[in-house]
Amino acid sequence: MKIVIFGLTISSSWGNGHATLWRGLCKHVVRSGHSIVFFERDTPYYAAARDLHELPGGQLRLFTNWDDIRLTASSDLRDADVAIVTSYCPDALAATDLILSEGRAIPVFYDLDTPVTLARLMAGETVSYIGPRGLRDFALVLSFTGGPRVASEFRGRLGARDVRPLYGHVDADIHRPVPPQPHYRADLSYLGTYSEDRQRLLEMLFVAPARARQDLRFLIGGAQYPDTFPWSPNIYFVRHLPPSEHAPFFASSRLTLNVTRRAMAEMGWCPSGRLFEAAACGAPLLSDDWPGIGDFFAPGEEILIARDGQDALAALGMEGAQLRRLAQRACDRTMDQHTSDKRARELVSLLEQMASSGAHRQQSEEA
CATH class of the missing domain: 3.40.50.2000 (Glycogen Phosphorylase B;)
Known part of the structure; x- marks a missing residue:
């Protein structure tokens, strides 16, 4: 055709x-x-x-x-x-x-x-x-x-x-496990363009945990972030990342966060491509909750769900072996069902x- x-x-x-x-x-x-x-x-x-x-x-x-x-x-x-x-x-x-x-x-x-x-x-x-x-x-x-x-x-x-x-x-030719890079190292990362309707959740699930855990490194990658964004000393920023840099970004994350835009979360069954990209790169997934998320990743087995800042802090406190098992299951699911x-x-x-x-x-x- x-x-x-x-x-x-x-x-x-x-x-x-x-x-x-x-x-x-x-x-x-x-x-x-x-x-x-x-x-x-x-x-x-x-x-x-x-x-x-x-x-x-x-x-x-x-x-x-x-x-x-x-x-x-x-x-x-x-x-x-x-x-x-x-x-x-x-x-x-x-x-x-x-x-x-x-x-x-x-x-x-x-x-x-x-x-x-x-x-x-x-x-x-x-x-x-x-x-x-x-x-x-x-x-x-x-x-x-x-x-x-x-x-x-x-x-x-x-x-x-x-x-x-x-x-x-996710295009598995581009998004795949690669060696971590020191400049992208993060205990919790977030990749996404700034959006006003994501800001409340981003502050709850990312900014507040960063302030509570000053001993950890947090990293945001994206475009259009305003000067008024509530940065803290342990939140680092990388301006817009082209797709070629997504793999090392995710591969350098101990845990990565997905925050869904309000209209998408209210409608449900609308998985961000970032979820599949991160999973394909071997990053453990932490996400806000929305209807239908279990149709794409099994909560607690392939993805962690955060409904508030305490959930995010609990995820940050998990053992590395637990997170790696979760990441592997999410990667397997993605390669089987969610590739380009x-x-x-x-x-x-x-x-x-x-x-x-x-x-x-x-x-x-x-x-």
């Missing part, structure tokens, strides 16, 4: 979770014999921190405005089998109109930000990447979030016909099912 994608970014991993996911997914889709064309608006925001300049085995098409690329996109769509539009794509509406007007490729929408999308819809806000017809024109809607609510919400609010989860994943290769096979299988069922042709006729 030829798959054309209109997305937020694959070229820059700075301040977003889309790029790393797309890189792993596209690489393994290409390895399985399919071709990828990825359209990305070339914004200064991402261009200044670009860490991928070409798509191995595929084509990356950067453009400054839609009018400049429309003819090229139209040409690519004429012989495409599938066209995917993603959440937060700045040209999502124009791309959707073009896909439907060409009428050749199976139209797919992939929401990598489902909890945010639904929260805005429920608040009566406009969602910039979804047009007035909702999702009814897409043969398939993929969601980064699963669980019991997503399909019914997308169907009821947006007219989606077929909704399937396509969860996060597995997600790519899931995606291709879903797309092949759509193609063989004639769902796209049926929708075109109904429209």
Whole structure:
């Protein structure tokens, strides 16, 4: 198949979770014999921190405005089998109109930000990447979030016909056990872009334990942290880490923390890709709690759950052998169920099912 994608970014991993996911997914889709064309608006925001300049085995098409690329996109769509539009794509509406007007490729929408999308819809806000017809024109809607609510919400609010989860994943070629590095050494680490809606939990599960355990070293890696962040002398900071540095970061952590954004935690069944990355690198996992977490890692056996600062301090006090056993089980689970290769096979299988069922042709006729 030829798959054309209109997305937020694959070229820059700075301040977003889309790029790393797309890189792993596209690489393994290409390895399985399919071709990828990825359209990305070339914004200064991402261009200044670009860490991928070409798509191995595929084509990356950067453009400054839609009018400049429309003819090229139209040409690519004429012989495409599938066209995917993603959440937060700045040209999502124009791309959707073009896909439907060409009428050749199976139209797919992939929401990598489902909890945010639904929260805005429920608040009566406009969602910039979804047009007035909702999702009814897409043969398939993929969601980064699963669980019991997503399909019914997308169907009821947006007219989606077929909704399937396509969860996060880890590229095991990049995220794997490596020797620890002294400059990343930490008793507890946290890797994530600053987010106001994570701050309360981050202060409870990371900052407060750091203040209580001045004898330990704490490390944050990420972008956009404000000067007002409540640092303490034993909290160290590494500004934005490209994916190539994730493995030594996690491998140097005695324990690493995951903090889930509020909308994701409330919706549930929305595992951060950081969980799988850390597990693949052999780091013991500590996470806030949310519905469905046990579907991905077994609490107490593959992951530790912290509901307050005392839970975090208890995890920090565990014996190294206990943490290593937990980390190994999480790594085994990740390699079995949550790799980019597995997600790519899931995606291709879903797309092949759509193609063989004639769902796209049926929708075109109904429209």
